[in-house]
Amino acid sequence: xxxxxxxxxxxxxGTGKKITLxxxxxxxxxxxxxxxxDPGMELHLIHYSYGVNSTEKGDLSSESxxxxxxxxxxxxxxxxxxxxxxxxxxxxxxxxxxDGYTFGSGTRLTVV
Amino acid sequence: xxxxxxxxxxxxxxxxxxxxxxxxxxxxxxxWLWYKQEPGEGPVLLIALYKAGxxxxxxxxxxxxxxTRKDSFLNISASIPSDVGIYFxxxxxxxxxxxxxxxxxxxx
Numbered sequence: 001x002x003x004x005x006x007x008x009x010x011x012x013x014g015t016g017k018k019i020t021l022x023x024x025x026x027x028x029x030x031x032x033x034x035x036x037x038d039p040g041m042e043l044h045l046i047h048y049s050y051g052v053n054s055t056e057k058g059d060l061s062s063e064s065x066x067x068x069x070x071x072x073x074x075x076x077x078x079x080x081x082x083x084x085x086x087x088x089x090x091x092x093x094x095x096x097x098x099d100g101y102t103f104g105s106g107t108r109l110t111v112v
Numbered sequence: 113x114x115x116x117x118x119x120x121x122x123x124x125x126x127x128x129x130x131x132x133x134x135x136x137x138x139x140x141x142x143x144w145l146w147y148k149q150e151p152g153e154g155p156v157l158l159i160a161l162y163k164a165g166x167x168x169x170x171x172x173x174x175x176x177x178x179x180t181r182k183d184s185f186l187n188i189s190a191s192i193p194s195d196v197g198i199y200f201x202x203x204x205x206x207x208x209x210x211x212x213x214x215x216x217x218x219x220x
Contacts, residue, residue, distance in 0.1 A: 058207065098204035
């Protein structure tokens with residue numbers, strides 16, 4: 001039973017469209033993260049949040065933006081999708097411990 | 113973030129064989145973790161290591177935290193087909209830093 005939910009699981013969208021990837025967790029975790037992962041490759045941190053109204057950019061530069069208005073919700077938005085944004089996007093939350101991360105199942109985005 | 117070098121990149125083995133993979137970093141980590149990712153899913157934690165020199169087992173999996181705190185290895189004994197997946201090492205900083213992954217294929 002998943003405690004962190006990502007929607008949609010798959011998305012195919014045209015160039016120039018605005019999209020929002022949803023991520024919600026029911027564990028009350030303050031810390032949340034977005035990772036970008038090309039198939040079979042390493043995970044790159046693109047955004048993180050330490051709590052409500054806190055957002056930071058990660059190690060990999062990304063044209064996406066995030067918001068954290070509620071503890072349980074950490075959506076990621078692309079204002080104008082491009083083919084270079086095609087990738088898998090994984091959301092995670094943490095209780096603050098190194099071994100306390102829970103990952104969602106990801107959103108596989110394809111921009112055509 | 114810090115670079116983690118993980119090897120081998122892929123392994124293709126027969127059921128029953130033992131597997132070994134390792135991870136090195138130019139930076140020190142206070143915690144090393146090993147994750148497994150299956151197709152269409154997020155990574156799942158296998159083992160966490162907290163102290164330099166620590167050797168920890170979880171069933172057929174054994175992992176060690178290197179003395180220098182810059183490396184770790186994971187062993188899988190007597191592999192089975194359901195071990196198939198991508199294994200990632202990770203070091204803990206302000207977020208998790210991941211290695212490039214080891215893709216494991218097991219034939220019956």
